[in-house]
Amino acid sequence: MLKVRNIHFNYGSTPVLRDISFEVDEGTLCGLFGPNGSGKTTLFKCCLKFLKAHRGSVRMNGTDISGLRIEDMAKLVSYVPQEHKPPFPYLVREVVLMGRTPHLGGFFGVSRKDKKIALDALDMVGITELADRPYSQLSGGQRQMVLMARAIAQETPLMFLDEPTSALDFSNQIRIWKIMQMIAEEGVTILACSHDPNHVAWFCDKVVVMNGNGIAAEGAPSEVISEETLREIYGDICSVRAVDGVRMVMPRWIMDKTYGGIGSLTPEASAGMGMTYD
């Protein structure tokens, strides 16, 4: 469904992506995981043609995207950006209706059906009650949910989400991940960035771990989210344990404090911990 082959990208002379290749099958919820500055957002932008990769190719649904028009791309893949603030107070329902843009025709072309789809998408994300609020007055988390609904209304076979849960409270994080799982089960291929190793381990079918401009690991979360991988990208600060069979990533420092372990705690590591895991 999504095939990324040998992508290279530089900002000026700084290499950001080096030889990135991976594949995501149809109906798979794939997590893109990696530390800050590892090139996740840049990879997104190359896949969506916001940026032009210097080398390599991206195929979606069997089509090489380099030849696709912007209008056709939008029928193939939807994009949930990181939280942003628009200059005009569009109502939430209008923002979601914008997701229908690639399917519109005619003079304005917004049909009854499009409005229904937009309202259904709001319902699916569970924010129908926000429909008449100005989008610009919502909290960051609420805005993320609206953008999610917009992507659902776009009805594309692929969906790219850039940290869709970064501004959400705990229950909404879980809700958004569950919705993504549900959409994936309906056959939509999803690529979602996340900074939370637990979310990736719990909810994704597949994980691509990026580090230092390349891919560090790739595969099922149970294999990829391991102490070795986390050590490689974050340094030696994480422990992976199974709690009643569920995989949990925890800061080692908390583990040591709780279970009275000694030895592994170095001053440098303890300084880094509070920051990486909140």
Place this chain on the structure above:
Amino acid sequence: MSEWFQSLYVLRKMGYDDIEGFSEGRKVIILISMFAILFLTSAVAIVMGDYKISIFDVYLTLLAHFTPFYEVSDISSLHNTIVWNIRFPRIILAVCVGVALSIAGAVYQGVFRNPLVEPYILGTSSGAAFGAALGIVFPTIFPSIQVPAFIFGSLAVAAAYMLARVRGETPIVTLILAGVIIGSIFSAFVSILKYTATDTALREIVFWLMGGFYYATWDDVITIGPVVLISFFILWGLGWKLNVLSMGDEEARGLGVNPEKYKFIVISLATLITAFAVSLVGIIAWVGLMMPHAARMVLGPDNRFVIPSAAMMGALYLIVCDTLARTLTTSEIPVGIITSILGAPYLCYLLRQKGRVIFG
């Protein structure tokens, strides 16, 4: 009432379809009421004037031109001249200019994602001012004022656009900066011309810069009318795309709207009508900034509604201001002065009352 509107096939075809929550029937009714108010105001404005003509005679003159029941030759030629050749084209020109500046303002604000942008932001006014000043100072080289004003007004924007275009993209910030640069260059040129001009020419330049409809003729209406009408319908049709563009370039791409292509189309059209308006009537401030705001306050930020309502409100505003300009005192007041005097308090109100909602 709104059900009756829903049943109109045309409206549904245009996307004005009422479905729970999308209260578009109400908005369409407001648009139609605005049109009625605009029509009534024009009907009142044509009766007003320094030379008193009875209401009956005014409409008789119009009837003679619009219906076969009366002949123009039956009417006193003085009335015919005043009503048909002076007042009527003047009102139509005010409508055209009001529509042009307001929709240009709405479009610029949408594309530049900034509610404080006005149609002159890319240097149209400075360019046109320079062209007009050239025409005034060198009447032998430039036989008309309007033609050089239009040429340099468009030239200024084209220069700003090319200056801002880097590697196939025109980022908003660069574009606005380029507009400021080009604008200040042309302003400096205007200053040079003012400095070297004779007293009469200087007076004329200053007067032109304040803007006004005093020389309105049917030729002006025929020049600007079709351009404004066509641009209006195209921009109105692009209203939804403009909504998407105002979310930012990347999101517009994600939603299937090519930002470079549509930015170019809408900026070109908005600039074209602004340049036409400025070259015909001089620089009229505030309309292009205020009317889109007023429209958003009434109908919300959806550009499918903002563009037609801003157009009608702009037309209405300029008719009112121009009628004041020609009737308040025995001599004419440049309409730019009136639009500013009436406009500034309105923006103060906007800033104090609605600042948070509108400016974010």
